[in-house]
Amino acid sequence: MDEPGERGMEAEHAELVRQARADGIEALLGGVAVLDAGGRVLLVRRQPGDYLGGRWEIPGGSLDPEEAPRAGAARELAEETGLTGLPLAYLHAADFTGRAGVRARQFAYTATVPDGAPVTLTEHDAHRWAPLDALPELSPHHREILDRLPRA
Incomplete structure (x- = not known):
């Protein structure tokens, strides 16, 4: 039998997706703002030849059809960084207009890892641990997400 918390998370995910669709959102994404013990x-960084190549972002990407936002965020984090098994806490959803004018919403979660946690990149050409008060140039929706993180 499912744990009550699991049923609650499923309901949360369903409501997030339902509201996005009601708002006319066409593309759903998940992402994770991973913090280290020092608060970075x-x-x-996106590959130079990619769409928005060279831009820094949080790990994340498109949800699979029928995939819950939290599960998609965890999957994207694992695929892009090798970080797995982290408890994710919902942070914020940010809307933006993507390629070809598609209305998109990224559901963002947070997770914490110890300083020095190994990161294995598969889709990006670099990674960095940035202090929240010294972020590089980010897309507006990633800035909106990171602005929701508590500052020390």
Whole structure:
């Protein structure tokens, strides 16, 4: 039998997706703002030849059809950084207009890892741990997400 917390998370995910669809959102994404013990956030840099190549962002990407936002965020984090098994806490959802004018919403979660946690990149060409008060240039929706993180 499911734990009550699991049923609650499923309901939370369903409501997030339902509201996004009601708002006319066409693309759903998940992302994770990973913090280390020192309060720095993990950023990954897009490959030069990619859409928005060279830009720093939090790990994340498109949800699979019928995938819950939290599960998609965890999957994308594992695929892009090798970080797995982290408890994710919901942070914020940020809307933006993507390629070809598609209305998108990224559901963002947070996780914490010890300083020096190994990061294995598969889709990006670099990563860095950035202090929240000294972030590089980010897209507006990633800035909006990171602005929601508590400052020390």
